[in-house]
Amino acid sequence: MLQVGEFSKICAVSVKTLHHYDRIGLLRPESVDPVTGYRYYSTEQIDRMLYIQRLKRYGFSLEEVQELLSCTDSRALYTRLLQQKEKLQQEQRDRGTILQELRSHLLMFERTGDIMTYQKGYTIAVKDSPELPVMACRQRMGVDDFGKYYGAIFERMTKAQAAPAGLTGAMYYDREFDPNDSDIELFVAVREANKADRTLAARPCAVTVHRGAYSTLPEAYGALVSWIEANGYVFDGAPYELYLKTQFDGLDPADWETEIYFPIRKK
Numbered sequence: 001m002l003q004v005g006e007f008s009k010i011c012a013v014s015v016k017t018l019h020h021y022d023r024i025g026l027l028r029p030e031s032v033d034p035v036t037g038y039r040y041y042s043t044e045q046i047d048r049m050l051y052i053q054r055l056k057r058y059g060f061s062l063e064e065v066q067e068l069l070s071c072t073d074s075r076a077l078y079t080r081l082l083q084q085k086e087k088l089q090q091e092q093r094d095r096g097t098i099l100q101e102l103r104s105h106l107l108m109f110e111r112t113g114d115i116m117t118y119q120k121g122y123t124i125a126v127k128d129s130p131e132l133p134v135m136a137c138r139q140r141m142g143v144d145d146f147g148k149y150y151g152a153i154f155e156r157m158t159k160a161q162a163a164p165a166g167l168t169g170a171m172y173y174d175r176e177f178d179p180n181d182s183d184i185e186l187f188v189a190v191r192e193a194n195k196a197d198r199t200l201a202a203r204p205c206a207v208t209v210h211r212g213a214y215s216t217l218p219e220a221y222g223a224l225v226s227w228i229e230a231n232g233y234v235f236d237g238a239p240y241e242l243y244l245k246t247q248f249d250g251l252d253p254a255d256w257e258t259e260i261y262f263p264i265r266k267k
Helices: 004-011 015-024 045-057 062-069 074-112 143-160 214-230
Strands: 039-041 125-128 132-141 164-172 182-190 198-200 204-211 233-235 240-245 257-266
Touching (some): 004 015, 214 257
Antiparallel strands (some): 164 240
């Protein structure tokens, strides 16, 4: 048997952490001296402690670790670990995108001496939006749900034998944006108007092109809103995005292009 200090040293975990694990039932001592209150661990518990630490390194919460420790279905356990691997890979890609964004920001700052330069590089024009027959899906959704709902649109297009026209987009109806729950319409332009759910009408819009990852789209929105206010216009409908160049073109996030349309009218 190992005293708590010895067990702590072998497993490279603090005594405080072991006490916490005992309280929440994650790893209880093999025995506790009823007189002194000293905790004792068996050598067999070392493997369990090391497994807990490994799961924590994988990014699982203590609550999730408890669930995994109690899982007796090896297939379900494998699936859960596989899902966590995919989650970590996505986080790694996201961090790489942010790092590239920071590098570009630093380069612009070095060239101009203006920390806000990256917000001033948008060319904004007033033009009529394209008239687009689309198959669409509108409902409350989060941005992480886009893939699922686009998939459903493309399935409907296949059944209807509707040919894609090469443009996808998203229209935002809420006055306030919640990335996890907003009134959003996703759409895919189709060649045959008679197979479309509806047609996006041509109308005057303030338009700009955003180049880069979607995480930096708010910079383009900020530039558009400031321009609209400064030039005597008001909003006249739901803004939307057209995705011109995306990851599906085999491009890095820095090369993605998104065209943003704000319907407007003169004050």
